[in-house]
Amino acid sequence: MLRRTTTGLVFASLLGVMSGCSSAQAGHGDTDAGTEDSAATDLPLAEAPTRTDPGDSAADAAEDQGEGKGDAVPGTDSGPACEVLECGGACCQPGEVCAADGCCTPSCLHVVCGDDGCGGSCGECGEGQDCVDGAECVTLGLNWLPIPAGMFQMGCSPNDDMCEEIESPAHEVTLSAFEMLETEVTEAQYEAVEKANPACEPGSGLGSDSPVECVTWGDAAGYCNRLGGRLPTEAEWEYAARSGTTTRFYCGDDKSCLDEIAWWGQNSGSKKHPVKQKVPNAWGLHDMLGNISEWTQDWKSEDYYSFSPPQDPRGPDTGLLKIVRGGSYKVLEWQFMRVSRRYHGDGTGFAAKTLGFRCVK
């Protein structure tokens, strides 16, 4: 039941008229070929009906067809069945075509990766490449590490007398499996996608491997979204950072282990450093503590831990501030580097030279 495609409009029209393939492709077992033919003949596709012209003969024809076969496609009461293209009983979106199996699908004509909209793929990207905008393979060198599903104690670590009220109550959280970037997103990785480098203090020398900072929450979330991912929830961030440990830091309870795993105020020279220079945690993640602190997906609420759901918590529904985690190269006091420590930043536009992000998917 070809109505209109956004690509190859005239060609599709001719194809529909000349071969009658639209019915066959849609897989309807449609028997009202006469109606189809007459509609197609009367109605050059370029003038196909839209919801704004329900009174013309084209719309009438469309309504007739819909009624004739008990079509489940919505919109037949007030106008044509689909604004773009009906396919297999559904309305396709702009940019989609009707595949041979009767399913709406992006054409993949100008797309090398990403979902085809029908449970398949337009193609897979190669090693070290990521699919940007569901369309283009870009070599970013991002390393997504598998984080296993599991349960952990979120919040103030056992016997940690440096906790603040917002870190309590410690509570059990169960998380589904996900993947997390091995490092903070670097300036080079950010620029390769966004064509801009917002860093307030761009790295020199190995600078392209330095974490990008001065990104707003929206910048960070947008970058992850373009890769088919998102920012980690606060629970995902802490679970991944702890990587099975229950201590103040993922290297132990004593601050003497911090230098080995983190760039913080006492060893950084008050500047950020290229990623992956410190020892990773048990799951292979670098710089979860220190270097630059990291945006999370969640809004902040002082008492969220007292009522958060036990399975895959996603933070409060609304708020003004977004949770930030991990501490940065500027933090001079060790107690503020603890893995349960909760920071925040204004989610509507705040940016800082100590604040960046990493993505999950």
Ligand SMILES: [Ca+2]
């Ligand atoms: Ca960090």
